[in-house]
Amino acid sequence: MKRILLLLTLALTVGAGARAQNEKYVKAMEAAIAKVKFMAPKEELQQLAGQFERIGSAETGEWLPAYWAAYTYAILSVKETEAAKKDAYLDKAGELLKAVSKQQADSDETMVLAAQIAGARLSVDPENRWQQYVPEFQGYLEKAKGKNPDNPRIYALQGQSLFYTPEQYGGGKTAACPMLKQAAEKFATFKPASTIHPNWGQDTNQYLLSQCSQ
């Protein structure tokens, strides 16, 4: 009896510990994710990327910390002005993406993240990089669509890319706005798997859509 009690207590304690750990993980992630915004200052984003990496170093079995770290570095790259630094952030994002793909090779979100990074690579030097990164960007989005056609970020990225592509290259508002609208519809019904799963893109999409009516 004593022995059973001991085992039970032990199991309960360990279980509680694990739950507490999980709760700590989710809380920490939620806190950081809430602050990841395109408009956030660079220093803060750097801090957040660091936080995701730190969480990732402790929670080696989780893929979301690396995912969010990569996403944050991709934003940092877009906000950075110096080309070499942009690429350095994207190198880092690429490494983290690799770690994500090891666990989530088949996830549509992995493909979307890969597309996001390819798109950022392209924007560093579009004139000379389109040959490599346009097909890459498109290819990842196509693959993501194949896995989950309801992922709103696919359409949001496509729309965003069209929005910033000059009209003479097939971009501009006329091409972008229907895509952004489609993204908005998908966002409206999108339910992330948990509070810490990928759920970004709606604010930027909304902002661009608001430009469409102007």
Added chain:
Amino acid sequence: MKLVLLLSALLLPAFGRAQTTLTGQVTDRRGNALPGANVYIKGTYDGVNTDSTGHFRFQTEQRDTATVAVSFIGYEPHQQKIRLDQPALQLTFRLEEAANLLNTVVITAGTFEASDEKRLTVLKPMDIYTTAGGGADINAVMNLLPGASRVGETEGLFVRGGSAGETKTLIDGMVVQNPFFASGPDIAARNRFPAFLFRGTAFSTGGYSAQYGQALSSVLLLNTTDKTGVNNGMNINANLAGVAVSGYVKDKLIVGAQYTNLRPFIGLTKMNVRWLHPAEAVGGSVIYKGEVGRNGLFKNYTTYGDSYTAMEFRDFTSDYRPVAYKVRNRNFFTTNTYQTSWAEGAWKLQTGASYSYNRDRIGIDTTDVERTDERLQGRVILSRMVSKDVTVMAGGELHGYQYENRYGSRQQTLTDVYSAVFTEAEVYVSRKLAVRLGFRGEGSSLIGRFNVAPRLSMAYKTGAYGQVSLAAGQFFQTPDNKYLLTNRSLGFEQARHLILNYQVIRNERTFRVEGYFKKYLNLVRERAAGRFDPNPYRYPGSSTDNGGHGYAQGIDLFWRDRKSFKNIDYWVSYSYLDTKRVFANYPVKTMPTFASTHTASFVYKHYVSFLKSNLGASWAVASGRPYYNPQSETFLTDRTKPFSSLALSASYITTIKRNFFVIYASLDNVLGTRNIYGYRYSPDGSRKYPIIPPSYRTFFIGVSMNIGRNLAVPEEAK
């Protein structure tokens, strides 16, 4: 009791945890603060990114020992074990910079690279399309770079005092036997290969790697693209010279066909030559790419072309009466490459096999000439990254070559088995100093000789953006076919290069200066008695030996600025060349006819957004070249007047239903400058005829339509 103990042991971490405060700074090697570095206790969430002064402060509840990890983009990550036995701990970390494209030296002596892979290149792939006066011809654009001489009447690259034959063109490492379309006398032909096929173009003006041989002066390295695009679609390109159609099959295949007819173009242009049949050609090409396994890539590029041209030219070997010159060319080239890597890219294997066939059937007046050559080649390179700083490579090549020449009733054949082995080691002594040392051994069965050539290049980074590079080496080449037909005991011709280069690339501005010395040895010399024969198409009848020699030295300058003015990109290039040689049938050592002392070019590109157009201009100038004047007492001391050509180009880009349309136009030699490339004299020396371009001023216009290739910006568009 036991239970209590166990429980308290388990619960202990939850109670009475002592916190440790860690503070300190992260700096680089020199002590400069690194803001934004990530400092944390491994396996916990405890940590922080450093502030704007590189300082950090955080608390941890870990006890006893822990590992602090420090990481920062661009620096080697650092880990350190610490003891957490005090309430506060102060730590300083110095991070080592990681090797990257910005802080690591790259060997650049003698190379102009157009690539988007390395971020610090002087040229970008699109430059080949957007340069006025370049006509989307790879060679014409390379001619606007320092180191190349302007020789308007002959195709090919004349690099640093070298003849066109001293430059080899390679596609994915495989020798291209006939990189140019067939041409007529005194007319420079275009490169056969459309520039959009290549993701990278490197024009080496000397001192190149042991991977390449059989070129005394220069190699033009073309690397086919690995991507074919994500969409199915097609491109139709129609212009004054013909129509080309290509179809794209997603990720796999490009199939193209073209029909060329210069009649409309010639009809619009005032020509200096009388065309009996303006160039007409049909051709087709296939590019296939397939992934093999996880890291393997197979590529095939095959092209076929058939062309016919006929014109009138003045026969400078007899009485200068106009005679007909007809050339029918058939060309086939296929190259297959396979590359793979394993052990995380530490091992790399590149293999290739290619076959080329070229036949020219030439009719000069009443004489028929037929030249055929065939080359079958195989190539293997294995490279191994021994450590982060050391890469070694070894490889080999084997070529079977056959050349047949029929002139009237005379027929001659050459057969050569050429083999080469090479090895090279690249060592980063530090991030600032890189050294590459290689050896190449080659043998030719035709002349029964073997040679070993050392190659050395190194680079040292002098600052954040500048670096000096040095290259030296020995280069061998089998003598020209026309000599081997009559003398197979000739040895290899030889050149030795020494190049010193300084380069700064900062913020899309590039400055380069390169000084070089090149020594020529064992050049083939004709021991002709009597009068000098200036005919460049002659076949030597006299005895030959390797008694020729010479030198070339000079300075090349290059400045490019893509940053200072919005939407404007310009470059300036200047070359000074001092060269003399005695070779071929030259009686004395002198400056050869294909050299200019001063060559300069100015290239300007401007994107005008409200016109949706790219506008470009280029101006090429060169001092006069030597020509042979039989009345002159000294050999090749007469000079033509300077060369000058101003070219304009414009392209307008638009989309119709998400399909791209690009309209492009160019005007070469806008000012109609009467350039003269040299003179020919009647055999008695009494009459003088200038060698002039086929037309002084040319106008060209075309349209390119891309259908179903959404978002893929067409190659002409930028």
